[in-house]
Amino acid sequence: MQLISQSVFETDAACSIYLSLKPEIETQVTDRSRIEFKVDGSYLYLTVEADDLVSMRSTLNTWLRLIQVAYEVAVLTDST
Incomplete structure (x- = not known):
């Protein structure tokens, strides 16, 4: 089964x-x-394709966390 998740972030x-x-x-x-x-x-734009639900969950958790941390660092450096 092929799973696809698409997310859009505006910042x-x-x-x-x-x-x-x-x-x-x-x-x-x-x-x-992928x-x-x-x-x-x-x-x-973030698109995640996965072969199974476990892989989808793990990949989404990883990338959403990476995006969150990168955003927090970008905001922090812009405010100084």
Whole structure:
């Protein structure tokens, strides 16, 4: 069964988040899921494809947390 999740994030820090996470995209951790991550202006697009529910959950948890941390760092550095 092929599972697909698509998420869109709107933030002024979209480019900073994308650039900070770009190295993570280039190294694939597992063969059970695939990531597409792109930026367009102030929008970030995250698409996750997975072969099973466990892999989908794990990949989403990882990437949503990475995006959250990158956002928090971008906001913190912009305010100083």
